[in-house]
Structures are given as C-alpha cells and as structure tokens.
Amino acid sequence: MRSGPVSRHARIRLLAAVATVCALSATPLSPQAVAADTPTYSETYRPQFHFTPEKNWMNDPNGLVYFKGEYHLFYQYNPNGDSWGDMSWGHAVSKDLVHWEELPLALSHDDEEMVFSGSAVVDRDNSTGFGTKKNPPMVAVYTSLAKDTGIQAQSLAYSTDRGRTWTKYQDNPVIDIGSKEFRDPKVQWYAPTKSWLMTVSLSTEHKVRFYSSKNLKDWDLLSEFGPAGATGGVWECPDLFPLAVDGDENNIKWVLVVNINPGGIAGGSAAQYFVGDFDGEKFTADDKGTYTPPTGTVVQDFEGTDFGSWTATGTAFGTGPAAGAVAGQGTVAGFDGQGLANSFHSGDGATGTLTSPSFTVDSAYLNFKVGGGRHPHVAGTVMEQGPPPEGTLLADFEGGTYGDWTATGDAFGTAPATGTLPDQQEVSGFLGSGLVNSYLNGDSTTGALTSPEFTIDKDYVNFLVGGGNHPAGSANPTAVELLVDGEVVRSTTGQDGEALNWASWDVKDLAGKKAQIKIVDDNSGGWGHLNVDHIMLSDTQARPVSQETSVNLIVDGQVVRSATGANSETLDWASFDLRPYAGKQARIQIVDMNTAGWGHVLADRFTTADTAAKSVVQRADWADYGKDYYAAVSWENAPGGKRYMIGWMNNWDYSGAIPTSPWRGAQSVPREMALRTINGRIRLTGKPVNGLESLRQRPATASGVTVKSTSKTLIGRAAQGKALDIEATFSLEDADRFGLKVRTGADGEETVIGYDTTTQELYVDRTRSGAVDFNSTFPGVQAAPLKARNGKVKLRILVDWSSVEVFGGSGETVITDQIFPDPASQGVEIFAENGSVKLDKAVVWHLDSAHE
Numbered sequence: 106m107r108s109g110p111v112s113r114h115a116r117i118r119l120l121a122a123v124a125t126v127c128a129l130s131a132t133p134l135s136p137q138a139v140a141a142d143t144p145t146y147s148e149t150y151r152p153q154f155h156f157t158p159e160k161n162w163m164n165d166p167n168g169l170v171y172f173k174g175e176y177h178l179f180y181q182y183n184p185n186g187d188s189w190g191d192m193s194w195g196h197a198v199s200k201d202l203v204h205w206e207e208l209p210l211a212l213s214h215d216d217e218e219m220v221f222s223g224s225a226v227v228d229r230d231n232s233t234g235f236g237t238k239k240n241p242p243m244v245a246v247y248t249s250l251a252k253d254t255g256i257q258a259q260s261l262a263y264s265t266d267r268g269r270t271w272t273k274y275q276d277n278p279v280i281d282i283g284s285k286e287f288r289d290p291k292v293q294w295y296a297p298t299k300s301w302l303m304t305v306s307l308s309t310e311h312k313v314r315f316y317s318s319k320n321l322k323d324w325d326l327l328s329e330f331g332p333a334g335a336t337g338g339v340w341e342c343p344d345l346f347p348l349a350v351d352g353d354e355n356n357i358k359w360v361l362v363v364n365i366n367p368g369g370i371a372g373g374s375a376a377q378y379f380v381g382d383f384d385g386e387k388f389t390a391d392d393k394g395t396y397t398p399p400t401g402t403v404v405q406d407f408e409g410t411d412f413g414s415w416t417a418t419g420t421a422f423g424t425g426p427a428a429g430a431v432a433g434q435g436t437v438a439g440f441d442g443q444g445l446a447n448s449f450h451s452g453d454g455a456t457g458t459l460t461s462p463s464f465t466v467d468s469a470y471l472n473f474k475v476g477g478g479r480h481p482h483v484a485g486t487v488m489e490q491g492p493p494p495e496g497t498l499l500a501d502f503e504g505g506t507y508g509d510w511t512a513t514g515d516a517f518g519t520a521p522a523t524g525t526l527p528d529q530q531e532v533s534g535f536l537g538s539g540l541v542n543s544y545l546n547g548d549s550t551t552g553a554l555t556s557p558e559f560t561i562d563k564d565y566v567n568f569l570v571g572g573g574n575h576p577a578g579s580a581n582p583t584a585v586e587l588l589v590d591g592e593v594v595r596s597t598t599g600q601d602g603e604a605l606n607w608a609s610w611d612v613k614d615l616a617g618k619k620a621q622i623k624i625v626d627d628n629s630g631g632w633g634h635l636n637v638d639h640i641m642l643s644d645t646q647a648r649p650v651s652q653e654t655s656v657n658l659i660v661d662g663q664v665v666r667s668a669t670g671a672n673s674e675t676l677d678w679a680s681f682d683l684r685p686y687a688g689k690q691a692r693i694q695i696v697d698m699n700t701a702g703w704g705h706v707l708a709d710r711f712t713t714a715d716t717a718a719k720s721v722v723q724r725a726d727w728a729d730y731g732k733d734y735y736a737a738v739s740w741e742n743a744p745g746g747k748r749y750m751i752g753w754m755n756n757w758d759y760s761g762a763i764p765t766s767p768w769r770g771a772q773s774v775p776r777e778m779a780l781r782t783i784n785g786r787i788r789l790t791g792k793p794v795n796g797l798e799s800l801r802q803r804p805a806t807a808s809g810v811t812v813k814s815t816s817k818t819l820i821g822r823a824a825q826g827k828a829l830d831i832e833a834t835f836s837l838e839d840a841d842r843f844g845l846k847v848r849t850g851a852d853g854e855e856t857v858i859g860y861d862t863t864t865q866e867l868y869v870d871r872t873r874s875g876a877v878d879f880n881s882t883f884p885g886v887q888a889a890p891l892k893a894r895n896g897k898v899k900l901r902i903l904v905d906w907s908s909v910e911v912f913g914g915s916g917e918t919v920i921t922d923q924i925f926p927d928p929a930s931q932g933v934e935i936f937a938e939n940g941s942v943k944l945d946k947a948v949v950w951h952l953d954s955a956h957e
Contacts (some may be wrong), residue, residue, distance in 0.1 A: 112527045127161065135178070136362065139235035141361045146956040148764045150907035150925055151952040154829045155754060156772040158195055162187050163762070164771035165289075165736035167194055167749050168211075168225035168245050168660035171743050173342030176202055178751070179270055180772070184210055189665035190580035192219040194247070197269065201796040202749060203774040204955050211271055212262055213244060221257065221706035222289040222342055225268075226301070227742060232320045234261035235274075235671060243268050244321055246303065248288040249278055253287045256325045256838055259305065261321060264325035278304075280324050288884040289342045292321070293741055298385055306363070307331075308339040313363060315345075315388065328387040335345050335377050337368020337479075337671035342736040343682035344896055345383065346748055348780040350787055358643050358780055359383040360789055361390070362728065362750075364736050364847075367479070367779055368671055369727075371887045373389040374735035376728040379658075380780065380787050386579040391787070396724060398472060398678055401714030405461065405693075407444040412459065419457020420703065421448035421466040421697040430674070437707060439676035440474060441580065444707040448654070448697035449633040450475070453704035454531075458488075461711075468713035469691070471658065471681040477670035478703030484664070486651040488698065490534070490607075496563060496643030499556065501621065502539040514552020516543035516626040516634065525603075532636055533700070534605035534650070535569060540638040543583075548633035554642075555620040566610040566622075567647035568640040573632030576761050583635045587623045589614070600652075601632045607647035632859055644905040651698040654706040658683075671722075672703045680717035681715070684863075701717065728789060730889030731869065731910070731921035736775055749794060754908060756923060759880035764925055765907070773921055774903060774910060783917045785894055793903060801830055801950035807935075810944040814938035816846065824949040825931040831902040833947040837862060840940035847904050848874065850930025856922075858911050860891070860898050860938070865889040867900075867920060891918040897945070905952075 144148075145159055157163065157601070161183050168179030175198040182195030194212035197205045212220045228235065228552035238240030241264045247905065249260040258278030262271045280290075286308040295317075296303040303316040303324065307701045311332035316324040331340065344362040361379045369375020370720055381390040407426035417424075423431070426444035430437040435451045500510065504523035512519070523543035525532045529544045541554060542720035566587060573583035577596035587610060595610040612620075658681050665686065670677040678956075681740050683691075695708050728737055729752065737752035752770045753765070763769060776791035783790075807822035818824075835843060844859030857870035868888040871877065877884040891898070891913040901912040906928075911920045935944055 114306070133644065134621070134842070140436065142724070146954070148766070149928055152771050152905045152907055153772060153956065154203065154797065154952055155908065156197060157768050157770065158182065160767040161185070161769070162189055163195060163768070164189070164753050164755065165222045165414060166738055166772055167222050167247070169738055169740040169751065170227060170407045171740055172224040172227050173241060175267065176200070176743075177225060178205065178772070179211055179225065182210070184213070185493065186580065186581040187767060190228050192221055192250070194220050194245070197270075201799070202645065202794045203796040203799065204957060207573055210355065210919065211268065212247065212273070217252060219250040219252065221250050222736065223259070223470055224291045224738070226292050226294065228321065232301075232352060232644050232715065233261075233322065236265045240265055241598055246290045246292045246321065247790070248290065249885045255926060256281065256283060257285055257287045259290050259303070266411040271862070272708055276322070279322050286310070286339070291344045291630045291738060295385065296914075301343075304345045304361075305345045305830060306340045306343050308341055311336040311340050311395070311462060313340065313343045313388075315386070315855045328639065330388045330390070331363075333363055333390060334363070334379060335368055335722045337722065338366045340365055342738055344738045345388065346739055347383070347779065348748060350780045351782055352779075358787060359388060360780070361388050361738055366735065368722065370725070371721055372882060373732060373734045373756040376734055376737040376752055378726050378728050378789050380726070380789065385670045387935060393724070393858050399470075399714040399716040400720040401472065401712040403469070404471075404711040404713060406442055407446055409441050412601050414462045416460045419455065420593070421450055421455040421457035422446060422459045422695070423450040435674050435835065437476070437674045439476060440707070440709040444708055445676070446695055447705070447707050448695070449705040453702065454700045454897060457698065459695040463690045463692050466683050466686045466689050466691050468715070469682070469684050470714050470717045470777055471711065472658060472714050472718035473679055473711040474654050474666050474676040474709040475670055475679045476673055476676035477698060477705045477708035479669050480652055480654040480699045481669045482653045482657055482664055482667040482696070483649070483651070483656045485648055486653070487648050488651055490650045493536070493639060493641065493642040494567060494645035494647055496567070497639045499559060499640040499642060501537060501639050502541055503537050506540070511556045512552060513556045514550070514626075516545055516550040517541065518554035519553045530603045532571070532603045532605070534571060535636065535638040535654060539634070540605070540636060542634070543624070543637050544634040548631065549629045551627050553626070554624040558619050558621055561612050561642070562612050563619050563642040564611065564644045564661055565642070565646045566595070566612055566640070567643050569605040569638040570597055570599055570608050571603055571605040571630060571635065572635035574598045574601045575626070575628045575633070579761055581630070581633070582625055582629050583633060585623050585635070585637055585943035586623045586625060588623055589615060589618050595794065599632070602652070602909055604635065604700060605636050605638055606652065607649040608707065609646045611646070611667055621788050628799045646894060652703060653696050654699050654710050655696050656706070657694045659688050659694055660689050666680065670703070670706055674707070676707050676709055677720045678718040679720055680696050683719065691880060726789065728752075728791065729919045729921050731887050733923045734919075734921040735857070739778065749775045750778050750791065751775045752921070754923060758882045762879045763923065764876050764879055771908070779916075781915055790918045791919055792912060793901070794909070797830070798956060800952040803951045806947065807944060808946040810935065811941055812843070812935050812944070813941040814840075814937060814939060816934050819845065819933045819935045819947065824933045826951050827904070827906050827928065827931055828952040828954070829904040829933070829954050830948065830950040831900070831901070831904070831933070833900045833902070835898045836861070836943040836944040836945055837896050837898065838941040838943055840937040840942040842938040843936060843942035844900075845901065846932075846934040847909065848924060848926040849926055849932035849934055854926055855929045855934075856909055856924050858902055858909065858927070859902070861888070864888070865892055869909060869920045869922050871922050874924040877931065887922060889913070889918045889922050890896070
C-alpha cells in the first residue's frame, strides 16, 4: 500500500489530465528480464559512458558539488525497485566527470518523509556549525515530502566525511510554506552579500523564488520570477548561475534554468532557460520584444454570427462562434477579434467536430491559434465505436457474476458492476450492462481479478479499459496483465479517465501458449482503480475511439498534420507545413472527442502564409531540443570557474516503460556550458566535457565525399559500433536534407541525424531506431533551429548503447534522445535527399567503456 501521495509523474499526469496513449499500447516484457545472469554493465541497453546505477530506478541529478578532488553526483533513487518510489538520494563520485564510482545510499527515505530533489554545498566557513573551519561540512539542501500530508518543505542534512555518511538536521524543515508544490532547492554562495542564495520552485504557479541566508538554517524571501516563457507544465529543478558572454569577464550575464514537464519543446519533459541579470535580490530576464506573427490571408477568423461554410457535428461547438468563455468556463484569452471556435458548450462532456470546406493547397503554411485540452490525435483511432471485431469472447462480465474468474482483495466485490459506482465520475464506453469496476468503496480498495487459463490461438487480445494510469512494474499498479508461465508479458493501464476504450495486444509470437488475464488494482491513491470489459481473442485488432481535442489537416481522407492545446484557456500560435501537399485537396477539422478533464478545444485565426508562426514554446530558449534531457542542473565549485551541467536522460511521458533492466534511468553526458552571441542573440551553449576524449580509440576518417539522393555506408566496417564519438562537417549544395544514420541494421533499423536545408533545422528521427512501441509518444522526429555558417554545418554526435546526443554548430543546438536498437545494428551511413551534399570531413572514434 502507498502511505504517501502518488508519485511525482503520476501527480503531474493528474494535474495536467494528460490523455497519453501509452494506455493503448502493449508493453512487452523487457528483453533483459529473462537474462538475469548477464554481467553487470554489459546488459543489452546499458550505457557505456553515461552514468547509470548498478540497479533500480534513477531520475533527477541532485547535490552537484566539487569537493576535495571529487565531483559528487547525487540523484533521485529508489533503493527498492526499478520504478519510481521510496525516493532517496543515491550517490556517485568522479575525478573527471567520465569515470564514476557508485557509493552507498546517501539520504534515505523513512517512515515520515521521502527525499526529493535538491542541491549540496561546501560550508567552508562552517556557518551552520555542522563541522569545523578545518573540516568544513558538506550540506545537502533537499525537499522533504511529508508522507502523511503531502507537504513539500526544504530540509538539511550534513556530512563531515566527504559525503560518505549523512545526518539529517534535527530541526528540519528550514523553510515550510505549507505547500504541496514547493520543491527542488538549488543553493550557492553569493559572494557580494556574503550569504547563501537559494533558488526554488513554486511548481504549479510557474514561479521561481529566491531566498537568502547567513547560516543555511534561517532564510529570508528575496523575490519571485515568473510566470514567463513556456508554462504548459510544472516548473521544477531550477538553477541560477553567472557566465561570461563570449568569454568576456567584463560582460557577465545570469542564466536561470527552469525545467518544465510536460510542455517541453519536443513534448513532455525539457530544460528551458532564461538569460538576464541578477542584482542580489531579483532576476530580470532580457526583453526579447513582442511577437508579430507572419502576415497572410485569413481563411477563417470566426467573426461572423455563424460558422459560415464550415460544418458542425455534435453539440460541443454550439450553433456559432463563441465571444470568449461560455457558461461554466474559466477566462479565455489569446484569441483575435470578437469570436472563436470553442467546444466547451455544455462543458467537457460534449463532443463534436467543426470542418472546413475542401480547398486546394496553394500556400506554404497554415497558421492558426489553438488552446484547450492536451489530448493529441492518435493514428488509427476512429470517430465512433463500431461493433467489436469477430473472435472468441473470453469475458463480457454479463449475467451478474464473475463466472470462473478468481477475485482477491476487496476492490472488485463479488460481482461485476452495472456502470458508475457511488461517488464516481460517469463511466462510459463499456458494452452491455456489466463491467469490471474496481472503484468499489472508492480508490482506497485494492485487489486482483484473474481469469482461468486459456490458449492463445489468435493474433490479438482485444479489450476495453479505463481508469487509472499506474503501469505494471510501478510500485502500485492499476493494470491489465497477460500472464504466460506466471510471468507478465503484456500490460496496459487506463488513462486517468472513466471512459473505456479499446486496447489490443499483438500476441502472434505467443501462439499456442497457455495464458491468463489478470486485472490488478494495487493502488489506493488518486485514480487508483480500473474499468475493464469485453475481453476477446481475435485475428483483427480493435481500433480505439478518438479521445482527441485537436486541430487536424486532412488530405486524401487521412490526418496528415495535427495540433492540440496545452491544458490552457489561453490560445497560442501553431502552424502546419503545407508544402508536401501542394496542389492537393485538403480540409481543416477541429475535433473534440474527449469527455474528461480539459475535454475541449479552442481555435481561431486560420491564416495561410509564406512562413510559419511560432508558439510561445517555440519562441522559448531550450538547453536541449530532444525528448530526453530533464532536471538539468549544474555543479558548484568546479575547478577553474567552469560551469558543468548534467540532465536526467529520460522523459516522464514514458520513463517507467523504457525496456531496461535491472536499472531504469541514465544521466546525460556532463556538458561544459557557455554563453555565446550567435546570430545576434546571446545563447546558452553546451559541449561534452573534455574528459570524454580520453575514451577515444581507433579513429576512422573520411573526407571530400559527395553524396547525391542516396544513402551509403560511411568509411566501412571501421566506423561501425555501438559507442561512438563522431565529428562531421558538411558543405551545403542542393540537397533538401542530409546527414548521418547511426546504429543501422537489418529491416531498415536506423537512427537518422539530419539537417533540413528548407527549414534550417537539425533533426533526429528515431521512428525506426529499434524498440519504439512501448509508448506511443516515443517514436518521432525531434527538430531544432540551426543556421549554417559560411555554407557549412558542423555536428558532434555521441552514440551510446541506448542514446544519441547531437551537438550542432557551437553547441547552441543540442538534441538528446534515447534509442533502443538491436545490438547487431552498428552501421553508420551518410545520406542526402533530393540533391547533393559534400562531406568535408568526418572522424569516427570508437569509445571505450567508462566502467572499471
């Protein structure tokens, strides 16, 4: 049983009401789970030069400090398993930021608290009295989460033996404002006032607070910063530090890093930053000016009394444009003029569509404003639930009994439910008059419901599922599981919504096996229940019903572009690239098929233009444009005044589902940060720490290679590998796209690292990078702005056993992505599309393992 609140990422999902479609995808058993005898650090996806704990769950880096010749890396750690829970501080040290020694657990959770993220300092003047001036203490400042109340407060622990053992301060906490969203203190010494400076997050308010102290125990509030920039998710793990601009020590600017989840540039988790000034009390971000969208031709601005030639279905959009908020809705902002499309008519429970007439695509971009819920379009969904596929029915839960299914615990009762239970939101989407509903007596009840054994003799297991999103393998799951030989080989959860929807498991590889279905409710917190119905074997995969709130572009009957809101009543710009569909017939469709929280969409000002409009998220500054760089913070006291930063190489969208074992979670390569003036703007840049070059072995070189509209092997076998460091410089010719493909292998497996000359963007495409089907938000393409310099594009690419980190230009553009390729996929190729490119030079080094 969970005695504390739901986990951080579960809370974030509840807060944002994110309808991720991980619930609709099968989660196969980790490939390592059957290879327990594999030597440590040689497992299939084990990083060779990124830090990972020997086993168990890891997330945010914490307590980054340099002391007596050692870089300390503490981190959020579960000492009891490979899913989030029992949060404590793990510990590792390094002399070069490359080779790490994992040490025993530093700060442990206990009966009263979990130890959330924070920082560490060396108290050289012994201002705390925890040590002596001769032997100054290391002091950890961390967020203590009270298990009984959920209150987050700032607390202290100290060590007088170089961080090997720790004592929690007896008068903790040192700052308590009674908040459940007040966390992640970053503390540093601020010399001008001879005091300690704390930067800490008011997460759901999108604010950072600054406090001052003389002794780390008594703190005074200085100021607040925010909301600003991207605010589509909670703000976490802030960091504040000074850097010289272009190496000029007479021109110092301050960088405020604010990690955000969800709502990052590539979706989900990301590290945002602001450049500005800090005067000892207040941080002021540089003024980036107001945004003026591109001019163009307005297609629909909803300024009329009706929808004109656009067609509405359902009741969600009413009979005409709204003048702002409608009954029961919060304040709506960000639309232009007097009217907009607003699907909140009759509340979130109403559904419908609003569709434009067909038009010929004759412009480069379609720009528009969108707001409302973050429920993306999912390929393969249908607008209406049709009859179930034909097949063998395993259970429909009709007739008033569970039949030969076995129930344990008290969550499922003695018989199926007939619909919505007392105090439950309305349950919908089930078939007939009965279903499994473990909300009996509320979320606090737990239990399991297990089918008799059956033989898998068809290609798919289809079933309807709703309820909580707590995956199998987490501390307290709400999951439908497929058991073969007693082992979980597939699992699916709900989406934190009461509506049931189709889910399917592809079980072709399990043909002829004996199996059981187990419905597990082991969660007593928020959304701690499941709804399940109509479990069947079929040779046809059931298609889930759309639950989107989105604006879609439809070409040839297919959704080819889609945008959604950010769980906000404020509209923001979005853009569709129309160029691939020039001359074709298209329609715009605004869709609200969601009846849960934030189950509505707002849209306005559809405009065709020659250039793309940019959203607040696109206009924000990002330390990394990939999917897997979060909770980024920097080391204090680094030698030579260097500023090194590291991030958790994962994303809360799928962090609990990545196919690694017996560990889950990795840190990025530490990066040396700098401020540089690039294209007239001051940008935060990063490059891998120099120590990484000590791992380089056996360089292979290519130069003066021209490629035209093809892909071919780079250098040959000498460049193949699973752990590589690649430096490459290209000269632009007439290719639309060009670059390198890494970890290439059989059946088209590849990770594409490319440059698009038409958009001036660096990108990473991991749609075919290996295992990608464990979560629907994992495959995809991450892109980032990068201008060529003097007609050249320079890349540095780090390839590890389960990641790529791509540094473009002077490090102003970085994309970090996890990948899970077949170990045999080790090829490197050069490619060009629709024209030629010249590779001036490429050097490929194999990297030795940093594990000792």
